[in-house]
Amino acid sequence: MALRNIVKIGDAGDFALHSQAREIKRFDDRLKTLAEDMIETMHKGNGIGLAAPQVGILKRIFVMNVIPEEGNFVIINPEFLDKSGENIDYEGCLSLPGMYGKVKRSDYVKIRYQDLNGDTHEMEATDLKARCIQHENDHLDGIMFTEKTIGKLVQESQLIEGNSDEISDEDS
Numbered sequence: 259m260a261l262r263n264i265v266k267i268g269d270a271g272d273f274a275l276h277s278q279a280r281e282i283k284r285f286d287d288r289l290k291t292l293a294e295d296m297i298e299t300m301h302k303g304n305g306i307g308l309a310a311p312q313v314g315i316l317k318r319i320f321v322m323n324v325i326p327e328e329g330n331f332v333i334i335n336p337e338f339l340d341k342s343g344e345n346i347d348y349e350g351c352l353s354l355p356g357m358y359g360k361v362k363r364s365d366y367v368k369i370r371y372q373d374l375n376g377d378t379h380e381m382e383a384t385d386l387k388a389r390c391i392q393h394e395n396d397h398l399d400g401i402m403f404t405e406k407t408i409g410k411l412v413q414e415s416q417l418i419e420g421n422s423d424e425i426s427d428e429d430s
């Protein structure tokens with residue numbers, strides 16, 4: 259495993275953050291290595307999710323670890339089967355360190371996705387996990403959370419007191 263460089267907004271390669279990622283059709287060792295590297299890079303950055311465009315790879319894969327007891331997930335070629343509810347909360351992004359903004363997301367999502375073997379699964383998620391899935395899926399479509407932010411972006415120190423602990427590890 260190896261750490262990958264996270265593309266930040268303003269970097270020379272930041273077009274990757276604004277580009278449509280391609281469907282994955284080849285489930286080989288190279289893809290497994292990418293997923294392992296992304297998981298290591300996400301944990302090193304204290305993030306709960308990381309999408310391939312954030313490491314400069316325009317492929318439809320993201321990793322997440324929202325609920326530590328559930329471990330890491332590798333989500334490939336995700337599609338939404340269902341969404342409902344509404345939830346407005348702060349979120350952050352490893353591609354824009356230290357900045358947070360309120361984004362309206364669905365409170366519940368159901369997705370279909372493939373794993374590293376190409377096998378198909380379905381997943382339901384609520385709350386922060388649902389938010390993370392929507393944030394990461396947006397990365398695959400070249401959308402940064404800042405394009406959906408309600409109100410101003412704030413720095414971590416400006417987050418409403420009492421929320422900051424919860425927010426600080428939401429970067430994805």
Ligand code: NI
Nearest residue numbers: 351352353430
């Ligand atoms: Ni992000």
